[in-house]
Amino acid sequence: MDGAPLSRPLRGTNLACMDGFNHETGFETLAIHAGQEADPATGAVVPPIYQVSTYKQDGVGGLRGGYEYSRSANPTRTALEECLAAIEGGVRGLAFASGMAAEDTLLRTICKPGDHVLIPDDAYGGTFRLISKVLARWGVAYDPVPLTDVQAVRAAVRPETRAIWVETPTNPLLGVADIAALAHVAREAGARLVVDNTFASPYLQRPLALGADVVVHSTTKYLGGHSDVVGGALVAADVELAQELAFHQNAMGAVAGPFDAWLTLRGIKTLGVRMDRHCANATRIAEFLSRHPRVAAVHYPGLPQDPGHEVAAKQMRAFGGMVSFRHADGEDAAVRVCERAKVFTLGESLGGVESLIEHPGRMTHASAAGSPLEVPGDLVRLSVGIEDVDDLLADLEQALES
Numbered sequence: 083m084d085g086a087p088l089s090r091p092l093r094g095t096n097l098a099c100m101d102g103f104n105h106e107t108g109f110e111t112l113a114i115h116a117g118q119e120a121d122p123a124t125g126a127v128v129p130p131i132y133q134v135s136t137y138k139q140d141g142v143g144g145l146r147g148g149y150e151y152s153r154s155a156n157p158t159r160t161a162l163e164e165c166l167a168a169i170e171g172g173v174r175g176l177a178f179a180s181g182m183a184a185e186d187t188l189l190r191t192i193c194k195p196g197d198h199v200l201i202p203d204d205a206y207g208g209t210f211r212l213i214s215k216v217l218a219r220w221g222v223a224y225d226p227v228p229l230t231d232v233q234a235v236r237a238a239v240r241p242e243t244r245a246i247w248v249e250t251p252t253n254p255l256l257g258v259a260d261i262a263a264l265a266h267v268a269r270e271a272g273a274r275l276v277v278d279n280t281f282a283s284p285y286l287q288r289p290l291a292l293g294a295d296v297v298v299h300s301t302t303k304y305l306g307g308h309s310d311v312v313g314g315a316l317v318a319a320d321v322e323l324a325q326e327l328a329f330h331q332n333a334m335g336a337v338a339g340p341f342d343a344w345l346t347l348r349g350i351k352t353l354g355v356r357m358d359r360h361c362a363n364a365t366r367i368a369e370f371l372s373r374h375p376r377v378a379a380v381h382y383p384g385l386p387q388d389p390g391h392e393v394a395a396k397q398m399r400a401f402g403g404m405v406s407f408r409h410a411d412g413e414d415a416a417v418r419v420c421e422r423a424k425v426f427t428l429g430e431s432l433g434g435v436e437s438l439i440e441h442p443g444r445m446t447h448a449s450a451a452g453s454p455l456e457v458p459g460d461l462v463r464l465s466v467g468i469e470d471v472d473d474l475l476a477d478l479e480q481a482l483e484s
Contacts, residue, residue: 087188109169109285110354117164117346129161154332154395162347163315167349169284170297174324175345178330181280181300182208183336184314185338189213189245190294191330192274192323195221202229202259203454204252207447210276210455213247223402225427227452229259230390232267239271246271248294251390252404252440256381258390261397265293274323280304280433285357286399291321296324296327301338301434304403307349307356309380356435359468360403366471367464367478371407376482378410378460391459404432406442408461414460417441418481420462425469425477433466439464439476439481 089093090111104327120127134156137149149155166175178184189212193199201213214222227238227250239246246268250259261277277289279297283304299305301313318324331337340345360382368382383394384401394401409416419439420428426439430446440446442457450456453478466474 087148095166113165113353113400114351115286117161126358129158129344129347131340132157133227133340138315143423152340153335153337156337156340156343158305158347159338159343161269162338162343162350165347165350166315166317168301169316170279171284171288171290172297172319173321174328175315176324177319177329177338177346178314178316178331179336179338179342180312181298181302181314182212183317183334184300185209185212186216187297187330187334187336188276188327189217189222190220190318190334191250191326193217193222193244196242197221198223198225198240198242200225200227200235200238200243200246200257202247202249202252202257203227203353204255204257204457205247205249205455206253206278207442207449209247210426210453211392211449215449216430216452223450226355228257228392229264229336230257232263233263236244238268239267239273243271243273243274247276247278248289249281251281251383251394253281253404254381254447254457254461256281256383256388256402256404256406258383258388258394261287261289261292261392268295269293275391277476281402281404282398283353283402283433285353287397287404288360290317292397295319297324298439299435301346302431304357305353305433306346306361307324307353308345309431309434311340311342311345311349313346342417342467357400358404359467361400363468363471363474364403364405364464364466368405371405372473372477374482376410376415377407379408388468403466404464405466406461408458409462411460413443416460416462417444419478420481422481422483423477424480425473426481432463435468437465437467437469 135152160179163175265275274295277294280300295318299315365384371377372380382405383390420441423439427435429438443459447457
């Protein structure tokens with residue numbers, strides 16, 4: 083896989099029920115067409131934005147097309163949810179107002195007071211905040227565990243463990259977990275394996291095909307891809323779980339609005355070509371940083387020397403657009419790099435066409451300070467965009483000057 087990481091396609095797996103699609107349909111075809119048939123009234127090739135809250139019924143209880151109220155269902159959101167299910171290979175997708183809304187709905191669906199969740203010892207600060215500050219008050223216990231150590235995960239499982247929560251690659255240290263191995267641990271324990279696939283995107287990695295029960299996304303990131311929409315998603319592997327999640331989605335109500343769903347659908351159409359460039363640019367940048375005298379360590383699974391490289395090569399098409407590194411001169415120097423960057427925009431979030439730079443310890447992961455998930459103060463995280471890579475390299479070169 084080294085040297086040609088983009089050559090292995092990921093195919094659809096569960097689309098025999100969709101007109102024109104089957105298990106051999108290619109990813110890019112699904113991204114453009116699944117759930118997005120031409121409008122029957124006008125022939126419009128892009129799904130309309132159904133900016134509507136309620137629907138005329140054909141008699142009392144006679145729903146036209148199954149629609150009654152847009153919290154429960156909306157045609158534009160339905161199109162997005164069908165597309166999400168197709169590109170992840172799940173039985174059903176659900177679209178939410180944000181990634182955190184999706185996570186909250188999932189956790190409150192599969193957990194109850196007294197249950198236990200295993201979480202990564204390196205994870206998004208918002209996920210840690212939700213579990214440690216919100217769900218913990220509700221009576222859900224949790225333990226951080228190194229996901230790269232399968233035996234450590236198995237040893238941390240309790241009788242009351244209901245979920246093993248996986249990020250791979252992790253945020254922000256880009257650790258890689260073996261999804262298939264952890265799925266086996268979860269099955270042994272009678273727990274659900276949840277995989278946050280935001281960093282990889284379904285173009286690069288298909289967790290459900292590797293044994294995961296449900297996939298989580300912040301669709302704000304690579305799926306939307308243009309830093310102009312906030313959203314989240316869940317995609318389930320089995321019908322029973324999907325129905326439970328759909329019930330809670332409707333009951334809790336944090337659904338994606340029609341315009342947000344439309345923007346996300348538009349982004350998904352170009353996910354494949356964008357990810358190819360994200361990955362190519364990130365590889366060049368990681369190689370540059372690994373040779374730079376002011377860089378103490380580079381975290382990128384595409385580097386052959388990275389601890390996660392072998393597993394990532396096994397379960398990913400390519401290695402993603404996220405890179406993080408530690409500055410040899412400490413935290414203040416890391417902050418200066420963030421402030422000196424010009425082409426890289428100083429900002430939170432990731433996955434857009436433009437490159438972003440941030441200091442996780444003071445920005446996205448500040449909520450993890452003082453916890454087992456606290457990130458190194460000398461760490462810088464890059465979301466590598468699709469600009470000319472030579473401009474990005476030149477920008478990092480000047481930003482790293484003393």
